[in-house]
Amino acid sequence: MxxxxxxxxxxxxxxxxxxxxxxxxxxxxxxxxxxxxxxxxxxxxxxxxxxxxxxxxxxxxxxxxxxxxxxxxxxxxxxxxxxxxxxxxxxxxxxxxxxxxxxxxxxxxxxxxxxxxxxxxxxxxxxxxxxREAPTAYRTSGRRELAGAALSMLRPHTAKPGPAAAWWAAASRAARVRVLSTTCLEAALVAEGATDAFADACSDTHRLVDLAAATVLVGRAGGVVLDVRGRPVEFTTDLTRRWSGVVAATEELGRELVGVLHEAAASAHR
Amino acid sequence: MxxxxxxxxxxxxxxxxxxxxxxxxxxxxxxxxxxxxxxxxxxxxxxxxxxxxxxxxxxxxxxxxxxxxxxxxxxxxxxxxxxxxxxxxxxxxxxxxxxxxxxxxxxxxxxxxxxxxxxxxxxxxxxxxxxREAPTAYRTSGRRELAGAALSMLRPHTAKPGPAAAWWAAASRAARVRVLSTTCLEAALVAEGATDAFADACSDTHRLVDLAAATVLVGRAGGVVLDVRGRPVEFTTDLTRRWSGVVAATEELGRELVGVLHEAAASAHR
The missing domain is CATH 3.30.540.10 (Fructose-1,6-Bisphosphatase, subunit A, domain 1)
Known part of the structure; x- marks a missing residue:
């Protein structure tokens, strides 16, 4: 049909x-x-x-x-x-x-x-x-590694040691960093392949309204939406829930970003 | 006339x-x-x-x-x-x-x-x-202090200690940070008052072609174009010259940014 x-x-x-x-x-x-x-x-x-x-x-x-x-x-x-x-x-x-x-x-x-x-x-x-059941022309870049990647992030939370360390660690590994201050547009750019990934560096700023569209759009385009702490991004009516979303061109890139962010934030607290 | x-x-x-x-x-x-x-x-x-x-x-x-x-x-x-x-x-x-x-x-x-x-x-x-001799509708925000300011910057040069420290110091003092990766557009947003300042955090990336338009546009709108190391941004045919440009809504904000960037970069090298 x-x-x-x-x-x-x-x-x-x-x-x-x-x-x-x-x-x-x-x-x-x-x-x-x-x-x-x-x-x-x-x-x-x-x-x-x-x-x-x-x-x-x-x-x-x-x-x-x-x-x-x-x-x-x-x-x-x-x-x-x-x-x-x-x-x-x-x-x-x-x-x-x-x-x-x-x-x-x-x-x-x-x-x-x-x-x-x-x-x-x-x-x-x-x-x-x-x-999710219709063909789409959108295709992510297909990039699998953070090295060489173009990464968008929320602005750095410089006063919070964990998120600050996570932001800097990801920025140091990527080839290019942008901060456009609009998650939904940055996710659309990942779906198009114009940029490789987008991340909230462990600040738990994202609400479902920020990430829901990306689960369909980026998912259909071959990418993933993950959370740094592994919480599933799923429908809920509870607006107090938060995520640190990672939107990536591929599962591999998403998992690498989650690892880099999580490890850097954890190290800052040790 | x-x-x-x-x-x-x-x-x-x-x-x-x-x-x-x-x-x-x-x-x-x-x-x-x-x-x-x-x-x-x-x-x-x-x-x-x-x-x-x-x-x-x-x-x-x-x-x-x-x-x-x-x-x-x-x-x-x-x-x-x-x-x-x-x-x-x-x-x-x-x-x-x-x-x-x-x-x-x-x-x-x-x-x-x-x-x-x-x-x-x-x-x-x-x-x-x-x-420079015609009226303009553009007006910078008029902000005089980095505290509370919306600041755009070039992406951080994470591998260079001086520029990295300068970037982080300015990001830590501003209320909001953006990285759009286009100096000329970001300067136009300073002229409009949509953002308060833009800076190259001591990486000496800017060439005259990046900053010349801002000297007229932002200047007419009430702002300034400075260089972190005090080099005048002026006409030259020498394309090897570099600047670390600071485009700001006011002279006061520009000077504060220059001071913060310069001091942080110098401290990283001591």
């Missing part, structure tokens, strides 16, 4: 996110967009720009009657078999400041299994869709 | 760079684009994608009869009073791999003084023009 294309709730959410982001950037200055307006359901502060984009996404999803797990509002149960895991605005700090690297990422879970994902680069409109 | 707008040689060069970049990405795979085809006039290897874009830029500039200083070909003297300092493709590694963060940057020097610059984000077509 030919696959019919993205779930309409996914594209509706992505379109709403892009329109709301563009509108927020046009109407408000940086300080207003960056202001903390509340504590999000994930336990981190919600910026005004997060709130504006998420509100628009939730409104757009109402007619679709699906369950929604979203960064700021948490779990909305509508009794559907289908759940959408949504990061309305990945790279909020970029978006508030005007660094044009922000993404929407949405993932469909059917009966608790991730089936498809859509990532949209909000600053340009470029998008990446993948379905 | 109202200013007439960008010098036609600048826009011709930028348009040619964008068309050639787009064409190169469409025609060739990553390995072909990244292949070293020669040693550039600046002493670093020239990738095929650099050669393709620079050739197109030089052809587009021929009818304009200006002198050209360019990354790969070096100094072309046509006996004009006007010289163009050109980085045809800043972020070559991004461009070859498919990370959509590459820039063209061109700067006009009249009788050895920089007068105007144009930076073009080749992946999207966004552009930043500035002339």
């Amino acid at each position: 030919a696959h019919p294309g993205p779930h309409p709730a996914l594209t509706a959410a992505a379109d709403a996110a892009r329109a709301a982001y563009t509108d927020a950037r046009a109407r408000h200055d940086r300080a207003t967009l960056a202001e903390t307006v509340e504590q999000g359901a994930d336990g981190t502060p919600t910026m005004r720009i997060d709130r504006l984009v998420e509100d628009a996404v939730l409104r757009a999803l109402e007619p679709h009657r699906v369950n929604v797990l979203s960064e700021e509002s948490g779990w909305v149960d509508r009794g559907s078999e289908i759940s959408l895991v949504i990061d309305p605005l990945d790279g909020s700090a970029n978006g508030a400041a005007g660094v044009p690297l922000t993404a929407f990422a949405g993932t469909v879970a059917v009966a608790g299994e991730f089936t498809e994902s859509y990532t949209s680069w909000l600053d340009t409109g470029r998008g990446w869709w993948a379905h | 109202a200013h007439p707008g960008p010098h036609p040689a600048l826009t011709a060069a930028a348009d040619a760079a964008r068309a050639a970049y787009t064409d190169a990405r469409a025609r060739h795979d990553r390995a072909t684009l990244a292949e070293t085809v020669e040693q550039g006039a600046d002493g670093t290897p020239t990738m095929r994608i650099d050669r393709l874009v620079e050739d197109a830029v030089l052809r587009a500039l021929e009818p304009h009869r200006v002198n050209v200083l360019s990354e790969e070909s070096g100094w072309v003297d046509r006996g004009s009073e006007i010289s163009l300092v050109i980085d045809p493709l800043d972020g070559s590694a991004n461009g070859a791999a498919g990370v959509p963060l590459t820039a063209f940057a061109g700067t006009v020097a009249v009788a050895g003084e920089f007068t105007e610059s144009y930076t073009s984000w080749l992946d999207t077509g966004r552009g930043w023009w500035a002339h």
